[in-house]
Each structure stands twice: as C-alpha cells, then as structure tokens.
Amino acid sequence: MIQDFPFYLSLIVAIVLLIMLANKIKVAYPVLLVIAGLLISFIPNIPMIRIDPELIFIIFLPPLLYEAAWAISWKELWKWRRIIGSFAFVVVFLTATTVAFVANHFIPGFSLALGFLLGGIVSPPDAVSASAILKFVKVPKRMESILEGESLLNDASSLIIFRFAMIAVATGQFIWQEAIFSFSWMVVGGIGVGVLVGWLFMKGQKILPTDANMDTILTIVAPYVMYIAAEEVHSSGVLAVVSGGLLLSNNRHNFLSTSSRLRGINVWESLAFVLNGLVFILIGLDLPEITSGLEGVSISAAIGYGLLVTAVLVIVRIISAYGAVIITLVARNYIPVADKRSPGFKAPVLLGWTGMRGVVSLAAALSIPVKLYEGGPDFPQRNLILFITFIVILTTLVVQGLTLPYLIRKMHMPSYNDHLPDDEADDLIRREMAKLTLQHLSDNYGEMLEKSPFLQQIHDKWKGKIDEDSDIKISPEIKMAYLDILNRQRAWLIEQNHDKNQHFDEDLIRKHLMQIDLEEERVLLIH
Structure with a gap:
C-alpha cells in the first residue's frame, strides 16, 4: 500500500x-x-486496482x-x-x-x-x-x-x-x-x-x-x-x-x-x-x-x-x-x-x-x-x-x-415557467429587501440613524444612492443594530422560500442568504 x-x-x-x-x-x-x-x-506495470465494495458503501456513499x-x-x-x-x-x-x-x-x-x-x-x-x-x-x-x-x-x-x-x-x-x-x-x-x-x-x-x-x-x-x-x-x-x-x-x-x-x-x-x-x-x-x-x-x-x-x-x-x-x-x-x-x-x-x-x-x-x-x-x-x-x-x-x-x-425544451426568471426574481427580491431594511431601520433605529454615519450609509445603500460600503469604524451598539437588520433580512428570505404562493427558485434564495452571511462575517471583523 x-x-x-x-x-x-x-x-x-x-x-x-x-x-x-x-x-x-x-x-x-x-x-x-x-x-x-x-x-x-x-499501461504496463500499473498497480492492480481492486475496488472494495465496503469502501464504496462506507467511505464514499454516505x-x-x-x-x-x-x-x-x-x-x-x-x-x-x-x-x-x-x-x-x-x-x-x-x-x-x-x-x-x-x-x-x-x-x-x-x-x-x-x-x-x-x-x-x-x-x-x-x-x-x-x-x-x-x-x-x-x-x-x-x-x-x-x-x-x-x-x-x-x-x-x-x-x-x-x-x-x-x-x-x-x-x-x-x-x-x-x-x-x-x-x-x-x-x-x-x-x-x-x-x-x-x-x-x-x-x-x-x-x-x-x-x-x-x-x-x-x-x-x-x-x-x-x-x-x-x-x-x-x-x-x-x-x-x-x-x-x-x-x-x-x-x-x-x-x-x-x-x-x-x-x-x-x-x-x-x-x-x-x-x-x-x-x-x-x-x-x-x-x-x-x-x-x-x-x-x-x-x-x-x-x-x-x-x-x-x-x-x-x-x-x-x-x-x-x-x-x-x-x-x-x-x-x-x-x-x-x-x-x-x-x-x-x-x-x-x-x-x-x-x-x-x-x-x-x-x-x-x-x-x-x-x-x-x-x-x-x-x-x-x-x-x-x-x-x-x-x-x-x-x-x-x-x-x-x-x-x-x-x-x-x-428545445419549454421553460414551463415554474419560477420567475432569475433576473426578474433577483430584482424583485432586492427591492423587497430594500423596503424591509428601510422600514426596519426607521421603526427600530431612528435615533441611531441620525447619529451614525455607518447606519446612514446602510440607509443610503438600500435607497440606491451608493453601491458599496466604506470601512467606517462602528461602535458595538451600531454593529448590533446592523446584525439585527441582517437577521431580519435572512428571516424574510427564509419566509419567502417557505411561502407556497411565491415562485422564487430556492437556488436564488440561497444565493442571497449566502450574501447576507458574507456581509455578516465582514461586519464582525470590523473593530
């Protein structure tokens, strides 16, 4: 061996x-x-390979x-x-x-x-x-x-x-x-x-x-x-x-x-x-x-x-x-x-x-x-x-x-229209998440929003004024507020995925959930 x-x-x-x-x-x-x-x-002199079925059933299959x-x-x-x-x-x-x-x-x-x-x-x-x-x-x-x-x-x-x-x-x-x-x-x-x-x-x-x-x-x-x-x-x-x-x-x-x-x-x-x-x-x-x-x-x-x-x-x-x-x-x-x-x-x-x-x-x-x-x-x-x-x-x-x-x-298989087209669904998810985020900020963090440049930036981002976040230092209170927003977004996406009346492809939902995970990981690294 x-x-x-x-x-x-x-x-x-x-x-x-x-x-x-x-x-x-x-x-x-x-x-x-x-x-x-x-x-x-x-090829000559290649080692004889013998597949052990137990190797497949126990090691590979599970x-x-x-x-x-x-x-x-x-x-x-x-x-x-x-x-x-x-x-x-x-x-x-x-x-x-x-x-x-x-x-x-x-x-x-x-x-x-x-x-x-x-x-x-x-x-x-x-x-x-x-x-x-x-x-x-x-x-x-x-x-x-x-x-x-x-x-x-x-x-x-x-x-x-x-x-x-x-x-x-x-x-x-x-x-x-x-x-x-x-x-x-x-x-x-x-x-x-x-x-x-x-x-x-x-x-x-x-x-x-x-x-x-x-x-x-x-x-x-x-x-x-x-x-x-x-x-x-x-x-x-x-x-x-x-x-x-x-x-x-x-x-x-x-x-x-x-x-x-x-x-x-x-x-x-x-x-x-x-x-x-x-x-x-x-x-x-x-x-x-x-x-x-x-x-x-x-x-x-x-x-x-x-x-x-x-x-x-x-x-x-x-x-x-x-x-x-x-x-x-x-x-x-x-x-x-x-x-x-x-x-x-x-x-x-x-x-x-x-x-x-x-x-x-x-x-x-x-x-x-x-x-x-x-x-x-x-x-x-x-x-x-x-x-x-x-x-x-x-x-x-x-x-x-x-x-x-x-x-x-x-x-030339038909599409059957089981789900919304990816571009349309992606745009709809982003718009709904933007509404959710802005409403959550307004309802729960109104005073912080007026004093925190970071939360203002998040607010502006979801209103479409800027595309990316900058490396602004944030306080623990602001960080907790932003993590709460991300958790609310995540919960909303999971609700949409379980909603039988929605026609979102779950792969697209998972893509947005991963983006939230990446954003949360980034925020946790900010000191």
Missing part, C-alpha cells in the same frame, strides 16, 4: 487535470474520468449522498414528490423485474433469482453523472429537481431488491410476507434513524459551545453515523443519510453559525470534488479485475449481454416516463398535482435518456460473495454479472453522457 502511494497521489493530480479538460471541452467529467481510467489500466441532500431543494423535492417517488421506487422495481425476465430468457444459466439480482444492481441511475452533465446544458428546473430527487432515493430501493435477490439465490426460496415486512422496516427504519440522528446532531451543535472548525467536522461525521446506525438495525443506510441530510439542510440557519455555514460550504465542495473524481476513475481502473474472472463465456458474448441489458434499461425508463405522464394526466382530474398542464412528448424522452449508471451499481456487483456460503459452491454467474454491470455503466456513461447535451439542445 505504501509503495503505491505515489500512484494514488498522481491519480488525484490526474483527476484535477481531467476535470479541467472536461470543463474546457464541455464534456461531463464522469465520462472523461471513466475513459481515462480504462486507458490507464492498460458523504456523497449527504452532500447531495444538502444541495437539493426540499421545496422542489416535495412539489414533485409523486413522480420522484414513482421513479425512485416503482420504476426501479419495474426495471429490475424486466431485466430479470430478459436475463432469464436470453442469458444461458440465469435463473429468475439471478435476473432479479442483476436487475437490482443496474436499475438505479447515478446522481453524480446526471448532475455533472446538467451543468453544461440548460434544462427546465422541474427536470433537474426530478432527476436530483430520484437519484437520492433510488439507491435505497435498488439495494433492497439486491438484498432480497441475494437471499433468494442462496436459499432457493422467496417469502413474500417476510420481504414486504423487511422492505417496510428498511424504509421506515431508515428514515426514522436518519431523522433521529440528524435531530441529535442539530440539538448538540446548537447547545454545545462549538466553533466553525468543530461544526465542519461534525457535518463530516454525521452521514457516517446515520449510515452505520441504520445498517446496524438492518434498515436502509441510504435513506437514513438522505432523510437526516434533508433535515439538517432545511434547518441549517437554526443551529449553524454564519462562519460554520460559510466554511462548511468550502470544505464540502472540495471533499465532494475529490470523492466523485476518485469514484469514476476507479471504475475504469477496475477493468483488469473484472475481465480476469470472466470464464465460460466469450468476451464478445458477454459484451452482447451487457448491451442487451443496457437497451432494456433505456427502453423501460422511457416507457415508464410516458406512463408517468399518462397517469398524471388522469390523476389531475381527481387529486391535486404539481402541474396540470401536459408536459408534451419531449420531457419523457429526455427523462428516459438520463439514466446513466455509476459506482453504486459496480459496488453492489462487487459485493456479491465468491462462495454461496462458507465452504460451499461458487456463487453462480458472479463474474458474468460483474462484467455485464461494467458494460452497462460504461455504455450509459459514454453514450448517454455524450449525447444528452446534444439531445437537450435539439429538443
């Missing part, structure tokens, strides 16, 4: 350079990293899910909860079932149980791949929210299928009653553990005298505690991290200080950058191990099986997307839906084409044991399942990843 340290260090440097190149040529970096990993694996949960908008997640839930659970089960029957029919030696095992492995689209690709193209906000929400939850449902399929392969039987009970506990228990652990962290950080460094460390520890605690009680660690992350994200202004929020953003961006980069380059580097165990079937036949399964995944996802549209159009006559308008034929095609698979699928395949049980026979078709999974990941990442931006540009 120590002798390979320079190699791993060079991988980090290569990841940085490759992501720079990806940004330059406007290609999603997961695509470039996987291809680079493949090419590197063919922080990546947690970071995604903090980034997503709870408001958008709740608004599109029905379609997100259907894709994260119903479509995953439908996909796994279809793959099971296709594999059983076309791949020699595949039982239905093995087919379900393969289906559970390859059914969840990867969150990182889709979000990286969407950075280079403009899609409607609703599409982005649906994809992000689905990717947060589908890992849980696919891993549940994977677990039950493993039991069925090992024991030769599948008991529906036990499966339904176990599934219910994994969902309810996972969410419950995540919320409980998140609440404990939130209360602890609020009560204890922590600083920015301590808070940042605790945010890194939290997802691991959530995941491990949930797995210990045999519930879903994925759902625990997602639910706990959403709870803490939605309450970040209640228990984290301004310094903690600002520093945490920088730390988490760097951490997610490194973890995502390592994950995708390791997929490519793992090719030698994957191909070395392939016996009893030719490479060409195995590639054909992988392409067949990939085609099934794409077709089922597109059909499911159209099915979701049809169900919504019928359901809107009986229940409230997020949008009663028809999305047209373009949105389902685009939604269906965003099913890039990633490292969770590979880690699940690698976690299949070599033996059915200790001292028993070899696990049937393990090597072929692993190879098919690799082909699915490679094909969906490269083909869909490279063609998705072109498809989006050609389809």
Whole structure:
C-alpha cells in the first residue's frame, strides 16, 4: 500500500487535470474520468486496482449522498414528490423485474433469482453523472429537481431488491410476507434513524459551545453515523443519510453559525470534488479485475449481454416516463398535482435518456460473495454479472453522457415557467429587501440613524444612492443594530422560500442568504 502511494497521489493530480479538460471541452467529467481510467489500466506495470465494495458503501456513499441532500431543494423535492417517488421506487422495481425476465430468457444459466439480482444492481441511475452533465446544458428546473430527487432515493430501493435477490439465490426460496415486512422496516427504519440522528446532531451543535472548525467536522461525521446506525438495525443506510441530510439542510440557519455555514460550504465542495473524481476513475481502473474472472463465456458474448441489458434499461425508463405522464394526466382530474398542464412528448424522452449508471451499481456487483456460503459452491454467474454491470455503466456513461447535451439542445425544451426568471426574481427580491431594511431601520433605529454615519450609509445603500460600503469604524451598539437588520433580512428570505404562493427558485434564495452571511462575517471583523 505504501509503495503505491505515489500512484494514488498522481491519480488525484490526474483527476484535477481531467476535470479541467472536461470543463474546457464541455464534456461531463464522469465520462472523461471513466475513459481515462480504462486507458490507464492498460499501461504496463500499473498497480492492480481492486475496488472494495465496503469502501464504496462506507467511505464514499454516505458523504456523497449527504452532500447531495444538502444541495437539493426540499421545496422542489416535495412539489414533485409523486413522480420522484414513482421513479425512485416503482420504476426501479419495474426495471429490475424486466431485466430479470430478459436475463432469464436470453442469458444461458440465469435463473429468475439471478435476473432479479442483476436487475437490482443496474436499475438505479447515478446522481453524480446526471448532475455533472446538467451543468453544461440548460434544462427546465422541474427536470433537474426530478432527476436530483430520484437519484437520492433510488439507491435505497435498488439495494433492497439486491438484498432480497441475494437471499433468494442462496436459499432457493422467496417469502413474500417476510420481504414486504423487511422492505417496510428498511424504509421506515431508515428514515426514522436518519431523522433521529440528524435531530441529535442539530440539538448538540446548537447547545454545545462549538466553533466553525468543530461544526465542519461534525457535518463530516454525521452521514457516517446515520449510515452505520441504520445498517446496524438492518434498515436502509441510504435513506437514513438522505432523510437526516434533508433535515439538517432545511434547518441549517437554526443551529449553524454564519462562519460554520460559510466554511462548511468550502470544505464540502472540495471533499465532494475529490470523492466523485476518485469514484469514476476507479471504475475504469477496475477493468483488469473484472475481465480476469470472466470464464465460460466469450468476451464478445458477454459484451452482447451487457448491451442487451443496457437497451432494456433505456427502453423501460422511457416507457415508464410516458406512463408517468399518462397517469398524471388522469390523476389531475381527481387529486391535486404539481402541474396540470401536459408536459408534451419531449420531457419523457429526455427523462428516459438520463439514466446513466455509476459506482453504486459496480459496488453492489462487487459485493456479491465468491462462495454461496462458507465452504460451499461458487456463487453462480458472479463474474458474468460483474462484467455485464461494467458494460452497462460504461455504455450509459459514454453514450448517454455524450449525447444528452446534444439531445437537450435539439429538443428545445419549454421553460414551463415554474419560477420567475432569475433576473426578474433577483430584482424583485432586492427591492423587497430594500423596503424591509428601510422600514426596519426607521421603526427600530431612528435615533441611531441620525447619529451614525455607518447606519446612514446602510440607509443610503438600500435607497440606491451608493453601491458599496466604506470601512467606517462602528461602535458595538451600531454593529448590533446592523446584525439585527441582517437577521431580519435572512428571516424574510427564509419566509419567502417557505411561502407556497411565491415562485422564487430556492437556488436564488440561497444565493442571497449566502450574501447576507458574507456581509455578516465582514461586519464582525470590523473593530
């Protein structure tokens, strides 16, 4: 391990350079990293890379899910909860079932149980791949929210299928009653553990005298505690991290200080950058191990099986997307839906084409044991399942990843007007905040306003007379008054975000909240 340290260090440097190149040529970096990993694996004397599935599930998965949960908008997640839930659970089960029957029919030696095992492995689209690709193209906000929400939850449902399929392969039987009970506990228990652990962290950080460094460390520890605690009680660690992350994200202004929020953003961006980069380059580097165990079937036949399964995944996802549209159009006559308008034929095609698979699928395949049980026979078709999974990941990442931006540009997706245009919303927020600030100054700090040059400057700034603050020395009383104004602005923004009648994009609200945090940090440094 120590002798390979320079190699791993060079991988980090290569990841940085490759992501720079990806940004330059406007290609999603997961695509470039996987291809680079493949090419590197063919270099002579390169250390053999073996991905430990526990490394993915314990080290990589919790922080990546947690970071995604903090980034997503709870408001958008709740608004599109029905379609997100259907894709994260119903479509995953439908996909796994279809793959099971296709594999059983076309791949020699595949039982239905093995087919379900393969289906559970390859059914969840990867969150990182889709979000990286969407950075280079403009899609409607609703599409982005649906994809992000689905990717947060589908890992849980696919891993549940994977677990039950493993039991069925090992024991030769599948008991529906036990499966339904176990599934219910994994969902309810996972969410419950995540919320409980998140609440404990939130209360602890609020009560204890922590600083920015301590808070940042605790945010890194939290997802691991959530995941491990949930797995210990045999519930879903994925759902625990997602639910706990959403709870803490939605309450970040209640228990984290301004310094903690600002520093945490920088730390988490760097951490997610490194973890995502390592994950995708390791997929490519793992090719030698994957191909070395392939016996009893030719490479060409195995590639054909992988392409067949990939085609099934794409077709089922597109059909499911159209099915979701049809169900919504019928359901809107009986229940409230997020949008009663028809999305047209373009949105389902685009939604269906965003099913890039990633490292969770590979880690699940690698976690299949070599033996059915200790001292028993070899696990049937393990090597072929692993190879098919690799082909699915490679094909969906490269083909869909490279063609998705072109498809989006050609389809000319409508904006749907879910939110006010950014320029209009930004101007409206600034004007409303100006009114709020001037009124708050007048009502609460009228006497101070007449005597303090600093407060006069703030007053003039919000009236539009000047653009920037100067470094005027202020007294502790004036500083407290200004911090009170900033807190009032922050509270107003949070109220607007929770107001169902407002159509502000939460990303824009968060941008203004960060500006307030930066201003508060600046004021606190003034002596």
